[in-house]
Amino acid sequence: MTSPTHEHTEHHGGQGAPGTELVVDVGPIAHGGHFVARHEGRVIFVRHGIPGEKVRIRLTDSGEASRFWRGDVVEVLEASEDRVRHFWKQADSLAAWKQGGPPVGGAELGHISLPRQRALKAEVLAEQLKRLAGVELWTEIEAVGDTPDGAGLGWRTRASFAVTDKGKLGMHAHRSDVVVPVQEMPLAAAGINELKLWDIELQGIARVEVAAPSNGSRPLVLLAPEEGTTPKRLHSILSQLPQDVSVASFDPAKGEVLQLRGRTWVQESAAGHEYRVTGEGFWQIHRDAPDTLVNAVTGFLHDGGYLEPGAAVADLYAGAGLFTAPLADAVGVTGSVLSVEGAPGTSRDARKNLHGQPQVEIVQGRVERVLHQRSRSFDALLLDPPRAGAGKAVVNQLMASGPRAIAYVSCDPASFARDLGYFQRGGWRLEALRGFDLYPNTHHLETVALLVPAA
Structure with missing residues (x-):
């Protein structure tokens, strides 16, 4: 969090061009993880703020013809009492833009205390019910x-990753083709982070899906190869993964899953039953x-x-x-x-x-x-x-x-x-x-x- 320096609009492009910086007051939360702000009568959907804050934002999606703009908070001028230190530097908008690029998506409320997060989600639910169904209900x-530390981390038993053009594990920035390399995934279960996929050379892979069941059964790593990736390249990646992990290749377009090692499915447990879930098959992630x-x-x-x-x-x-x-x-x-x-x-x-x-x-x-x-x-x-x-x-x-x-x-x-x-x-x-x-x-x-x- 930083203190105020100056409050005039900074232009890194034409008026309203992406990269322009504006100072705005953050308004109520909207469905989708954004907060509503206004600048000269135009609606701006702001990410990484909290209602009531005064912030400097960087426009990420804008233009004079756009009905509304989008932006990320890059500096907090007047902070909410519910603002906390973000647990993940690469998802922290303030830290990421200071390093010159956008934050990864997937932890967009990590700067807000958990009780306030839940109150904001209740607001969204109440607003949608009233607007779309005419129901007034809180x-x-x-x-x-929750985790013992109360931070809401380590709950994901499934995670999806992109791969950078240098063959490193990464994640997409919000609404962007930019892939940011990652060295951790704090929301993911220990069984996913312990694989240390960021240490592996993934050239030739477009996407990586990981499932690590909460019952401790064998994890599964799914590799989506790029067109032209050879069996030799796949074998090279396979050799870098722990022996007790199942590995399969998959084609998202065709829904095909091919065994490379171990099983093409994971064993899940719930409600006194055992379930096998193949490949990308749906299962609740918490x-x-x-x-x-x-x-x-x-x-x-x-x-x-x-x-x-x-x-x-x-x-x-x-x-x-x-x-x-x-x-x-x-x-x-x-x-x-x-x-x-x-x-x-x-x-x-x-x-x-x-x-x-x-x-x-x-x-x-x-x-x-x-x-x-x-x-x-x-x-x-x-x-x-x-x-x-x-x-x-x-x-x-x-x-x-x-x-x-x-x-x-x-x-x-x-x-x-x-x-x-x-x-x-x-x-x-x-x-x-x-x-x-x-x-x-x-x-x-x-x-x-x-x-x-x-x-």
Whole structure:
């Protein structure tokens, strides 16, 4: 944090050109990790500030024709009492721009105390609910499995990295093609950092994905080779990785995963079940997220009397079966669970994970197509859609299937609030809502909602 030097606008280009520096007052938080500021009537989305601060920003995305501009804080002139020292120099906007470049993305709230982060996330959720669904509701964002030091670090069991043009591990700056080399990932679990991937020569690799399950089972490193990368080059990288780590190559466009050493999947544990998750297959990244979300969902459905032996339920966007298995436990062999997942590889994982559950039917396909083909009714539905949400057509199909309740798990407050609006217009209401801070030091949050017919 620095003290004021001068408060006039500094121009490193034309008026409003990227690189221009302005002094602004930081306003309220907006969805996406930005804070709203204004300069001469124009809205600027500022990252790395705190409401109430006076800061100097560097414009990163601007122009006279732009509806709004974007900028990073480079100097704090009047600091909030909630500002703390950032735990990661390469993600600290003040330190990064002092070194001449942008910070890495992925820890954009690391300069704010954790209690204030959660209050800001609650503001975002409340604002989205009011604006997109007309619902006035304040929901506390609950801390989940915090680290002993209380810093919200070491929770990621999965991490994604880019590679610099010099073959070093890196991460992208926000909304940028710039790849910043990294020597640590403080949000990642020890099992990821202990691999020391930044010491490895990665020339010929475009992307690196790492999964280190919280149960201590064998980690998996996925390498996405650039076009023309030879088997010899891959073998050279393989030889630099610890022997007890599984390694595979993958093609993000085709979804193909090829074994190089060990397994092409990791073994995860949650809610008393074991799950195999292949390659890039979806799994909650916070080490305590799977159990937290399962408990929230089953708690809502149990307490409402919607989840009991003999019930018919469906798990939509089911992934590898995180929710399907505990739902099957609850309904027993006299009940039924329909599990629907669009990704072929993840659906295959679900079949392996649930093969001993005769009451489970697994269908691979788009949710809207599967629902269209089925006329059966359900006691309860669960959906955990991707960030874009379910959308109007799927919401209408869900209501038409006549369930008594729907549990909705969401990682995006805007798409959730939009979908909630569709439910309300269809005669449904929000019965209960919980918010979880599954992504400390980032702007992301997770919600679990219970929806029921208004009548």
